[in-house]
Amino acid sequence: MSSTGNDWQRFLAHKAAEQRQAERWRCRLVRGTNDALIDFASNDYLGLANDPRVIAAQHQGARLHGAGSGASHLVTGHSRAHHELEEALAQHTGRQRALLFSTGYMANLGVLQALCDADTQLFQDRLNHASLLDGAKLSGARSRRYHHADGEDLRRLLARTDASQRRLIVSDGVFSMDGDVAPLDDLTSIAAQHQAWLMIDDAHGLGVLGNDGDGCVGRHYASDQVQVLVGTLGKALGTAGAFVAGDTALIEHLIQFARPYIYTTALPPGVASASLASLHICVSEPERRHHLQALIARFRDEAASIGLPLMDSSSPIQPLLLGEASRVMHWSRQLGELGFRVGAIRPPTVARGQARLRITLSARHDFNDVHRLLEALQRCQQEARGQQQGQGQQEDHT
Numbered sequence: 001m002s003s004t005g006n007d008w009q010r011f012l013a014h015k016a017a018e019q020r021q022a023e024r025w026r027c028r029l030v031r032g033t034n035d036a037l038i039d040f041a042s043n044d045y046l047g048l049a050n051d052p053r054v055i056a057a058q059h060q061g062a063r064l065h066g067a068g069s070g071a072s073h074l075v076t077g078h079s080r081a082h083h084e085l086e087e088a089l090a091q092h093t094g095r096q097r098a099l100l101f102s103t104g105y106m107a108n109l110g111v112l113q114a115l116c117d118a119d120t121q122l123f124q125d126r127l128n129h130a131s132l133l134d135g136a137k138l139s140g141a142r143s144r145r146y147h148h149a150d151g152e153d154l155r156r157l158l159a160r161t162d163a164s165q166r167r168l169i170v171s172d173g174v175f176s177m178d179g180d181v182a183p184l185d186d187l188t189s190i191a192a193q194h195q196a197w198l199m200i201d202d203a204h205g206l207g208v209l210g211n212d213g214d215g216c217v218g219r220h221y222a223s224d225q226v227q228v229l230v231g232t233l234g235k236a237l238g239t240a241g242a243f244v245a246g247d248t249a250l251i252e253h254l255i256q257f258a259r260p261y262i263y264t265t266a267l268p269p270g271v272a273s274a275s276l277a278s279l280h281i282c283v284s285e286p287e288r289r290h291h292l293q294a295l296i297a298r299f300r301d302e303a304a305s306i307g308l309p310l311m312d313s314s315s316p317i318q319p320l321l322l323g324e325a326s327r328v329m330h331w332s333r334q335l336g337e338l339g340f341r342v343g344a345i346r347p348p349t350v351a352r353g354q355a356r357l358r359i360t361l362s363a364r365h366d367f368n369d370v371h372r373l374l375e376a377l378q379r380c381q382q383e384a385r386g387q388q389q390g391q392g393q394q395e396d397h398t
Contacts, residue, residue: 023325024346037336038369040359041343045208045316046288047364048238048278058239061273069266073100074255077266085272086243088279092212093229094219095245099254100272102264104203104232104242105131109138110258111199111228111244112170116141121167123157123196125149125182127175132201136170148175151186158194167194168228173202173216174209177350177358179313181205181216188225199228207236208316213282213289223247233271237278241267288363292316295361295370302374308381311356319345320357320377328355331380338376 019025048054061081069077082100089098101107112135116122120141124132127148136143144161146154154169161167169191171182182200191198205216212218213236217226223246233241244254254261282288299318303310311319322328325346332344335357343358350356361370 022347023329024348029341037339037341038365038373039341040361040365040373041341042362043204043235043360044238044364045204045236045292045360045362046213046238046282047362048236048281050364051238051278051281053281054238054274054278057277058270058274060270062268062270064273065269067270068268071266072262072264073266074262079266079269079272081269081272081276082266085276085279088276089231089243090245092214092279092283093217093231093245094214095223095229096248097251098243098245099251099261100267101242101244101261102267103240104201104230104234105134106260106264107230107232107242107244108132108201109135110254110260111230112136112139112141113259114254114257115139115197115228116166116168118142119165121161121165123154123167123169125171125175127178128170128172129176129201129203132170132172141168148178149180149183151183151190154187154190158190158196163195167196168199169196170199171201172204173200174204174315174317176204176317177319177345177356178311179204179315179317179319180311181209181315184216184221184226188221192225197227198225199230200226201230203230203232203235203242204315204317206231207282208289208292212286233275233278237275237282239275239278240271241275292361292363295363295365295367298367299359299361299370299374302371303377306374306378306381308374308377316361318359318361320359322355322357323353325355327384328357331357331377331384334380334383335373335376338379340373340376342373 071077086098108131116139122143202215207213210218229245
């Protein structure tokens with residue numbers, strides 16, 4: 001093997017060893033059709049991913065338009081299914097237009113790359129999703145990060161910058177690892193005061209929040225308050241893909257300049273048809289959201305009664321803060337043995353000392369599922385307390 005080849009092998013081995021030593025090694029789980037674990041880790045908040053109507057719509061869309069779109073949207077890949085979905089999403093969010101992207105990550109990269117350059121000032125919440133942080137790097141704009149959900153810190157940063165430059169404030173709508181909602185009243189007020197645009201990624205709010213599932217922004221905040229609205233289809237709507245909604249001028253700009261939109265194959269048309277069916281169910285069956293909210297309330301009440309360290313969240317994302325990565329991984333394995341799949345979140349996804357179980361509730365769950373999960377969590381908690389007491393007794397004897 002050449003010296004260059006050896007250099008690459010050493011590099012790969014070194015990075016793998018670092019990752020394992022830091023307890024950050026990632027593994028994929030292969031989910032089977034007969035998986036017996038109750039899933040409290042997915043983002044299928046309304047339980048639509050396996051809804052027969054959504055599956056039938058995807059089948060019909062593929063029959064009409066083909067299994068794949070065959071090209072980018074700007075060549076021949078933009079089907080009637082895509083067009084109808086964009087129109088429905090624009091109406092649902094109270095915007096003039098919407099534009100489909102293949103993933104939420106690509107939507108955020110595309111927006112920031114197309115809107116921002118070295119003459120743009122970017123202001124991001126410290127806990128924003130990785131795609132927003134990466135989009136800022138790709139754009140070449142000067143990026144500053146304000147303290148999480150802290151309007152005063154954002155005001156201080158804005159006051160120090162050149163008011164003659166374009167300014168864009170960027171925030172998650174519902175924060176994916178904490179579950180809390182951005183202070184939108186404050187953000188819209190600050191943006192207006194400083195003549196900045198506001199971009200909200202409502203990936204985890206769409207379908208779950210709002211009167212019709214239009215999210216934490218939706219029709220409550222007009223497009224002159226939140227100029228750039230990003231949403232995903234692969235969470236509450238249960239399919240795949242993403243969109244950007246806003247005024248016509250914004251959407252036309254993205255069509256011309258957003259490279260992740262221009263240079264990629266369009267979503268399969270069957271997925272667009274399935275998403276349209278899912279959106280219709282989301283609007284027409286509010287009982288799904290009502291049931292989900294009841295599950296959240298029950299879970300939080302019972303978790304508080306047994307002293308579980310839940311973070312403050314009223315969304316389906318219910319983080320259980322355990323601190324150390326090793327503790328999180330142990331609880332996750334224990335829960336798996338007890339019949340539950342729960343997300344184990346470690347650094348660098350969250351800060352050091354902030355490792356957590358990311359418990360996500362769904363309308364497909366029932367109250368018995370939640371009760372059984374809480375019983376399993378209590379067993380983990382009791383075992384951990386027993387181990388701490390045992391260690392304390394050993395220290396007393398030394």
